[in-house]
Amino acid sequence: MVAVLTERLTKVYNNNTAAVDNISFSVEDGEIFGFLGPNGAGKSTTIMILTTLLKPTSGKAFVSGYDVDKQPSKVRANIGYVSQDIAIDEYLTGKENLILQGKLNHIPKNLLNHNIEEALQLVELKERANDIVGTYSGGMRKRLDIASGLINKPKVLFLDEPTLGLDIHTRHRIWDYINKINNEYGMTIFLTTHYMEEADKLCNRIGIIDHGKIKVLGNTSELKQKVGSGVIILKLMHYYEKENFDKFIVKIKDLHDVDDVRHTDMYLIVSTKEGRTLIPRIFDLSDTYNITISSISLKEPSLDDVFLAYTGKGLRDETGTAWTGMQTVERFRRARA
Ligand SMILES: Nc1ncnc2c1ncn2[C@@H]1O[C@H](COP(=O)(O)OP(=O)(O)OP(=O)(O)O)[C@@H](O)[C@H]1O
Ligand SMILES: [Mg+2]
DSSP states (O other), X not given: OEEEEXXXXXXXXXXXXXXXXXXEEEEETTOEEEXXXXXXXSHHHHHHHHTTSSOOSEEEEEETTEETTTOHHHHHHHEEEEOSSXXXXXXXXXHHHHHHHHHHTTOOHHHHHHHHHHHXXXXXXXXXXXXXXXXXXXXXXXXXXXXXXXXXXXXXXXEESTTTTOOHHHHHHHHHHHHHHHHHHOOEEEEXXXXXXXXXXXXXXXXXXXXTEEEEEEEHHHHHHHHOOEEEEEEEOXXXXXXXXXXXXXHHHHSTTEEEEEEOSSEEEEEESOHHHHHHHHHHHHHHTTOOEEEEEEEOOOHHHHHHHHHSSOOOOSSOOTTHHHHHHHHHHHHHO
16 A cells, blocks of 8 residues: 555645645555755655645645545644654643644544553653653653554654654664664654765665755665765785785676776775675785785665765765775875875
Protein backbone atom coordinates (compact mmCIF):
# COMPACT_ATOMS: atom_id res chain seq x y z
CA MET A 1 0.00 0.00 0.00
CA VAL A 2 1.01 3.57 -0.56
CA ALA A 3 1.10 5.59 2.65
CA VAL A 4 1.57 9.01 1.09
CA LEU A 5 1.00 10.09 -2.47
CA THR A 6 1.24 13.56 -3.96
CA GLU A 7 0.45 14.60 -7.50
CA ARG A 8 1.67 17.99 -8.76
CA LEU A 9 1.16 19.39 -5.29
CA THR A 10 1.58 23.17 -5.13
CA LYS A 11 1.24 25.81 -2.42
CA VAL A 12 1.51 29.52 -3.10
CA TYR A 13 1.28 31.86 -0.10
CA ASN A 14 -0.18 35.33 -0.74
CA ASN A 15 0.46 35.19 -4.48
CA ASN A 16 4.18 35.02 -3.95
CA THR A 17 6.44 32.39 -5.47
CA ALA A 18 5.41 28.82 -4.79
CA ALA A 19 6.62 27.51 -1.43
CA VAL A 20 5.83 24.01 -2.74
CA ASP A 21 6.09 23.80 -6.47
CA ASN A 22 4.46 20.98 -8.40
CA ILE A 23 5.81 18.06 -6.39
CA SER A 24 4.91 14.43 -7.03
CA PHE A 25 6.19 11.57 -4.94
CA SER A 26 5.03 8.57 -2.95
CA VAL A 27 5.97 6.86 0.30
CA GLU A 28 5.35 3.15 0.75
CA ASP A 29 3.82 1.62 3.86
CA GLY A 30 6.43 0.84 6.50
CA GLU A 31 9.09 3.17 5.14
CA ILE A 32 11.04 5.81 6.99
CA PHE A 33 10.98 8.56 4.41
CA GLY A 34 13.04 11.71 4.85
CA PHE A 35 12.29 15.06 3.33
CA LEU A 36 15.65 16.78 3.31
CA GLY A 37 16.22 20.41 2.50
CA PRO A 38 17.64 23.73 3.72
CA ASN A 39 15.69 26.47 5.57
CA GLY A 40 12.71 27.72 3.62
CA ALA A 41 12.79 24.81 1.16
CA GLY A 42 9.11 23.97 1.69
CA LYS A 43 9.35 21.01 4.06
CA SER A 44 6.95 22.26 6.74
CA THR A 45 4.51 23.52 4.11
CA THR A 46 4.39 20.04 2.54
CA ILE A 47 3.91 18.36 5.90
CA MET A 48 1.13 20.79 6.84
CA ILE A 49 -0.74 19.99 3.63
CA LEU A 50 -0.34 16.26 4.23
CA THR A 51 -1.64 16.63 7.79
CA THR A 52 -4.67 18.68 6.58
CA LEU A 53 -3.56 21.85 8.38
CA LEU A 54 -3.09 23.75 5.16
CA LYS A 55 -4.99 23.64 1.87
CA PRO A 56 -2.97 23.14 -1.29
CA THR A 57 -3.26 25.78 -4.01
CA SER A 58 -3.37 23.03 -6.61
CA GLY A 59 -2.53 19.38 -7.05
CA LYS A 60 -3.56 16.37 -5.00
CA ALA A 61 -2.37 14.55 -1.91
CA PHE A 62 -3.47 11.26 -0.39
CA VAL A 63 -2.53 9.85 3.00
CA SER A 64 -3.42 6.24 3.88
CA GLY A 65 -5.54 6.28 0.74
CA TYR A 66 -7.62 9.31 1.76
CA ASP A 67 -7.75 12.63 -0.05
CA VAL A 68 -6.39 15.36 2.27
CA ASP A 69 -8.70 17.92 0.73
CA LYS A 70 -11.92 15.90 0.51
CA GLN A 71 -11.58 13.49 3.46
CA PRO A 72 -9.61 15.44 6.06
CA SER A 73 -11.15 13.71 9.09
CA LYS A 74 -10.32 10.26 7.68
CA VAL A 75 -6.77 11.44 7.14
CA ARG A 76 -6.55 12.82 10.68
CA ALA A 77 -7.77 9.55 12.18
CA ASN A 78 -4.85 7.74 10.54
CA ILE A 79 -1.98 10.08 11.26
CA GLY A 80 0.12 11.47 14.05
CA TYR A 81 1.79 14.84 13.67
CA VAL A 82 4.65 16.33 15.65
CA SER A 83 5.19 19.92 14.56
CA GLN A 84 8.49 21.72 14.23
CA ASP A 85 7.65 23.86 17.27
CA ILE A 86 6.94 22.20 20.57
CA ALA A 87 3.17 22.09 21.00
CA ILE A 88 2.62 21.02 24.57
CA ASP A 89 1.18 22.89 27.51
CA GLU A 90 3.80 24.05 30.04
CA TYR A 91 1.32 24.26 32.90
CA LEU A 92 0.07 20.70 32.66
CA THR A 93 1.90 17.55 33.64
CA GLY A 94 3.28 15.27 30.94
CA LYS A 95 0.45 12.83 31.47
CA GLU A 96 -2.24 15.54 31.44
CA ASN A 97 -0.89 16.72 28.10
CA LEU A 98 -1.30 13.23 26.69
CA ILE A 99 -4.82 12.87 28.11
CA LEU A 100 -5.74 16.18 26.48
CA GLN A 101 -4.28 15.05 23.18
CA GLY A 102 -6.17 11.77 23.43
CA LYS A 103 -9.46 13.58 24.06
CA LEU A 104 -8.84 15.90 21.11
CA ASN A 105 -8.37 12.76 19.05
CA HIS A 106 -11.58 11.16 20.41
CA ILE A 107 -9.75 8.10 21.67
CA PRO A 108 -12.06 5.81 23.68
CA LYS A 109 -11.34 5.94 27.41
CA ASN A 110 -10.50 2.25 27.71
CA LEU A 111 -7.82 2.55 25.00
CA LEU A 112 -6.47 5.92 26.05
CA ASN A 113 -4.83 4.82 29.29
CA HIS A 114 -3.10 1.94 27.58
CA ASN A 115 -1.87 4.10 24.70
CA ILE A 116 -0.58 6.75 27.11
CA GLU A 117 1.37 4.20 29.15
CA GLU A 118 2.87 2.72 26.01
CA ALA A 119 3.87 6.09 24.59
CA LEU A 120 5.41 7.22 27.89
CA GLN A 121 7.35 3.98 28.10
CA LEU A 122 8.67 4.39 24.58
CA VAL A 123 10.03 7.90 25.12
CA GLU A 124 11.29 6.98 28.62
CA LEU A 125 9.19 9.55 30.47
CA LYS A 126 7.27 7.31 32.83
CA GLU A 127 9.05 8.57 35.93
CA ARG A 128 8.44 12.21 35.10
CA ALA A 129 4.89 11.80 33.77
CA ASN A 130 3.28 13.48 36.78
CA ASP A 131 5.61 16.50 36.81
CA ILE A 132 4.64 19.84 35.29
CA VAL A 133 6.10 20.23 31.79
CA GLY A 134 7.52 23.61 32.87
CA THR A 135 10.14 21.61 34.79
CA TYR A 136 11.17 19.52 31.75
CA SER A 137 14.35 20.03 29.74
CA GLY A 138 14.13 20.79 26.01
CA GLY A 139 14.87 17.18 25.13
CA MET A 140 12.15 15.89 27.47
CA ARG A 141 9.62 18.28 25.95
CA LYS A 142 10.43 17.02 22.50
CA ARG A 143 10.09 13.43 23.69
CA LEU A 144 6.68 14.23 25.18
CA ASP A 145 5.74 15.88 21.90
CA ILE A 146 6.61 12.67 20.07
CA ALA A 147 4.59 10.65 22.58
CA SER A 148 1.57 12.87 21.90
CA GLY A 149 1.90 12.16 18.17
CA LEU A 150 1.64 8.45 18.98
CA ILE A 151 -1.41 8.60 21.19
CA ASN A 152 -3.89 7.51 18.50
CA LYS A 153 -1.54 4.74 17.26
CA PRO A 154 -1.44 6.27 13.79
CA LYS A 155 -0.60 4.44 10.57
CA VAL A 156 1.58 7.31 9.41
CA LEU A 157 3.60 9.49 11.76
CA PHE A 158 4.72 12.92 10.52
CA LEU A 159 7.70 14.41 12.30
CA ASP A 160 8.73 17.92 11.31
CA GLU A 161 12.40 18.39 12.28
CA PRO A 162 12.24 15.95 15.20
CA THR A 163 15.70 16.78 16.54
CA LEU A 164 16.11 20.44 15.68
CA GLY A 165 18.22 22.20 18.29
CA LEU A 166 18.75 19.14 20.46
CA ASP A 167 22.15 17.98 21.68
CA ILE A 168 23.74 14.98 20.05
CA HIS A 169 22.95 12.60 22.92
CA THR A 170 19.24 13.46 22.89
CA ARG A 171 19.24 13.32 19.11
CA HIS A 172 20.55 9.73 19.21
CA ARG A 173 17.85 8.77 21.70
CA ILE A 174 15.18 10.20 19.43
CA TRP A 175 16.62 8.26 16.49
CA ASP A 176 16.29 5.13 18.60
CA TYR A 177 12.64 5.91 19.34
CA ILE A 178 11.91 6.55 15.67
CA ASN A 179 13.48 3.24 14.68
CA LYS A 180 11.56 1.47 17.42
CA ILE A 181 8.24 3.01 16.37
CA ASN A 182 8.92 1.91 12.81
CA ASN A 183 10.10 -1.61 13.72
CA GLU A 184 7.74 -2.54 16.51
CA TYR A 185 4.53 -0.90 15.31
CA GLY A 186 5.30 -1.06 11.60
CA MET A 187 4.40 2.61 11.46
CA THR A 188 5.29 4.60 8.37
CA ILE A 189 7.42 7.60 9.28
CA PHE A 190 7.55 10.77 7.23
CA LEU A 191 10.13 13.13 8.64
CA THR A 192 11.72 16.36 7.57
CA THR A 193 15.22 17.36 8.47
CA HIS A 194 18.06 19.51 7.35
CA TYR A 195 20.55 17.26 9.10
CA MET A 196 22.22 15.01 6.52
CA GLU A 197 23.38 12.65 9.20
CA GLU A 198 19.83 12.20 10.44
CA ALA A 199 18.50 11.33 7.00
CA ASP A 200 21.47 9.05 6.44
CA LYS A 201 21.05 7.15 9.72
CA LEU A 202 17.26 6.81 9.67
CA CYS A 203 15.78 6.88 6.21
CA ASN A 204 15.32 4.11 3.67
CA ARG A 205 14.42 6.70 1.09
CA ILE A 206 14.79 10.44 0.86
CA GLY A 207 13.55 13.33 -1.23
CA ILE A 208 15.73 16.41 -1.46
CA ILE A 209 13.67 19.57 -1.70
CA ASP A 210 14.97 23.04 -2.49
CA HIS A 211 13.00 26.18 -3.38
CA GLY A 212 9.80 24.13 -3.32
CA LYS A 213 10.98 21.64 -5.92
CA ILE A 214 12.08 18.05 -5.53
CA LYS A 215 15.64 17.80 -6.76
CA VAL A 216 16.13 14.12 -6.23
CA LEU A 217 14.19 11.19 -4.90
CA GLY A 218 15.39 7.73 -4.11
CA ASN A 219 16.89 5.03 -1.99
CA THR A 220 19.64 6.50 0.19
CA SER A 221 22.33 3.99 -0.64
CA GLU A 222 21.57 4.02 -4.37
CA LEU A 223 21.79 7.80 -4.43
CA LYS A 224 25.16 7.71 -2.76
CA GLN A 225 26.38 5.12 -5.23
CA LYS A 226 25.27 7.32 -8.11
CA VAL A 227 27.16 10.44 -7.14
CA GLY A 228 29.97 8.39 -5.70
CA SER A 229 32.97 10.40 -4.66
CA GLY A 230 34.34 7.83 -2.25
CA VAL A 231 38.03 7.76 -1.51
CA ILE A 232 40.45 5.09 -0.36
CA ILE A 233 43.40 6.44 1.59
CA LEU A 234 46.49 4.28 1.82
CA LYS A 235 49.53 4.86 3.96
CA LEU A 236 52.66 3.06 2.76
CA MET A 237 55.81 1.94 4.50
CA HIS A 238 58.61 3.93 2.87
CA TYR A 239 61.08 1.10 2.15
CA TYR A 240 60.01 0.19 -1.36
CA GLU A 241 61.85 0.21 -4.69
CA LYS A 242 61.05 3.40 -6.57
CA GLU A 243 60.62 1.46 -9.79
CA ASN A 244 58.09 -0.87 -8.15
CA PHE A 245 56.24 2.05 -6.67
CA ASP A 246 55.83 3.72 -10.08
CA LYS A 247 54.50 0.49 -11.57
CA PHE A 248 52.18 0.05 -8.62
CA ILE A 249 50.68 3.51 -9.23
CA VAL A 250 50.23 2.82 -12.94
CA LYS A 251 48.49 -0.48 -12.23
CA ILE A 252 46.14 1.11 -9.72
CA LYS A 253 45.25 3.81 -12.23
CA ASP A 254 44.46 1.02 -14.70
CA LEU A 255 42.07 -0.77 -12.33
CA HIS A 256 38.46 -0.78 -13.33
CA ASP A 257 36.34 1.73 -11.32
CA VAL A 258 39.27 3.94 -10.34
CA ASP A 259 38.43 7.56 -11.15
CA ASP A 260 41.56 9.29 -9.96
CA VAL A 261 44.79 8.58 -8.10
CA ARG A 262 46.88 11.13 -6.25
CA HIS A 263 49.97 10.33 -4.26
CA THR A 264 52.99 11.43 -2.30
CA ASP A 265 55.82 9.13 -1.26
CA MET A 266 53.82 7.87 1.67
CA TYR A 267 50.17 8.41 0.84
CA LEU A 268 47.90 7.32 -1.94
CA ILE A 269 44.43 8.75 -2.42
CA VAL A 270 42.26 6.73 -4.78
CA SER A 271 38.89 8.20 -5.85
CA THR A 272 36.31 5.58 -6.68
CA LYS A 273 32.66 4.64 -6.52
CA GLU A 274 33.54 1.05 -5.67
CA GLY A 275 35.70 1.26 -2.58
CA ARG A 276 34.78 -2.10 -1.10
CA THR A 277 35.55 -4.16 -4.16
CA LEU A 278 38.68 -2.20 -4.97
CA ILE A 279 40.50 -2.65 -1.68
CA PRO A 280 41.33 -6.36 -2.16
CA ARG A 281 42.61 -5.67 -5.65
CA ILE A 282 44.86 -2.91 -4.33
CA PHE A 283 46.23 -5.34 -1.72
CA ASP A 284 46.96 -7.87 -4.46
CA LEU A 285 48.92 -5.27 -6.41
CA SER A 286 50.85 -4.21 -3.34
CA ASP A 287 51.93 -7.84 -2.91
CA THR A 288 53.03 -8.08 -6.51
CA TYR A 289 55.18 -4.95 -6.23
CA ASN A 290 56.44 -5.52 -2.71
CA ILE A 291 54.83 -2.46 -1.28
CA THR A 292 53.85 -2.64 2.37
CA ILE A 293 50.60 -0.92 3.25
CA SER A 294 50.62 0.25 6.85
CA SER A 295 47.05 1.52 6.93
CA ILE A 296 44.07 1.81 4.70
CA SER A 297 40.81 3.69 5.13
CA LEU A 298 37.70 4.02 3.06
CA LYS A 299 35.52 7.11 3.02
CA GLU A 300 32.31 6.26 1.25
CA PRO A 301 30.17 8.86 -0.49
CA SER A 302 27.82 10.62 1.92
CA LEU A 303 24.45 12.30 1.56
CA ASP A 304 26.41 15.55 1.62
CA ASP A 305 27.84 14.58 -1.73
CA VAL A 306 24.35 13.72 -3.00
CA PHE A 307 23.01 17.06 -1.86
CA LEU A 308 25.90 18.95 -3.38
CA ALA A 309 25.59 17.08 -6.65
CA TYR A 310 21.89 17.85 -7.01
CA THR A 311 21.60 21.34 -5.56
CA GLY A 312 25.07 22.69 -6.20
CA LYS A 313 25.45 23.82 -2.61
CA GLY A 314 26.18 22.52 0.83
CA LEU A 315 23.68 22.14 3.61
CA ARG A 316 24.09 23.38 7.15
CA ASP A 317 25.20 20.29 9.01
CA GLU A 318 27.46 19.28 11.85
CA THR A 319 29.09 16.36 10.10
CA GLY A 320 32.12 16.51 7.86
CA THR A 321 32.09 16.18 4.10
CA ALA A 322 33.48 13.39 1.98
CA TRP A 323 36.72 15.28 1.83
CA THR A 324 37.32 15.44 5.54
CA GLY A 325 39.38 12.26 5.44
CA MET A 326 41.56 13.63 2.71
CA GLN A 327 41.97 17.00 4.37
CA THR A 328 43.11 15.17 7.48
CA VAL A 329 45.73 13.36 5.46
CA GLU A 330 46.89 16.60 3.85
CA ARG A 331 47.13 18.29 7.22
CA PHE A 332 49.02 15.32 8.66
CA ARG A 333 51.39 15.41 5.71
CA ARG A 334 52.06 19.12 6.10
CA ALA A 335 52.69 18.67 9.79
CA ARG A 336 55.33 16.04 9.05
CA ALA A 337 57.00 17.99 6.25
N1 LIG B 1 2.31 31.34 6.50
C1 LIG B 1 3.14 31.71 5.53
N2 LIG B 1 2.88 32.82 4.80
C2 LIG B 1 3.72 33.22 3.81
N3 LIG B 1 4.84 32.57 3.47
C3 LIG B 1 5.15 31.45 4.16
C4 LIG B 1 4.32 30.97 5.23
N4 LIG B 1 4.88 29.84 5.73
C5 LIG B 1 6.00 29.62 5.03
N5 LIG B 1 6.18 30.59 4.08
C6 LIG B 1 7.28 30.66 3.09
O1 LIG B 1 7.27 29.47 2.34
C7 LIG B 1 8.59 29.00 2.10
C8 LIG B 1 8.73 27.58 2.63
O2 LIG B 1 8.62 27.58 4.06
P1 LIG B 1 8.61 26.26 4.94
O3 LIG B 1 8.35 26.68 6.33
O4 LIG B 1 7.71 25.29 4.32
O5 LIG B 1 10.12 25.79 4.77
P2 LIG B 1 10.95 24.69 5.59
O6 LIG B 1 11.63 23.87 4.58
O7 LIG B 1 10.09 24.02 6.57
O8 LIG B 1 12.04 25.58 6.32
P3 LIG B 1 12.75 25.39 7.80
O9 LIG B 1 13.89 24.45 7.60
O10 LIG B 1 13.24 26.76 8.10
O11 LIG B 1 11.70 24.91 8.74
C9 LIG B 1 9.51 30.00 2.75
O12 LIG B 1 9.94 30.91 1.76
C10 LIG B 1 8.63 30.68 3.77
O13 LIG B 1 9.05 32.01 3.97
MG1 LIG C 1 10.12 23.80 8.59
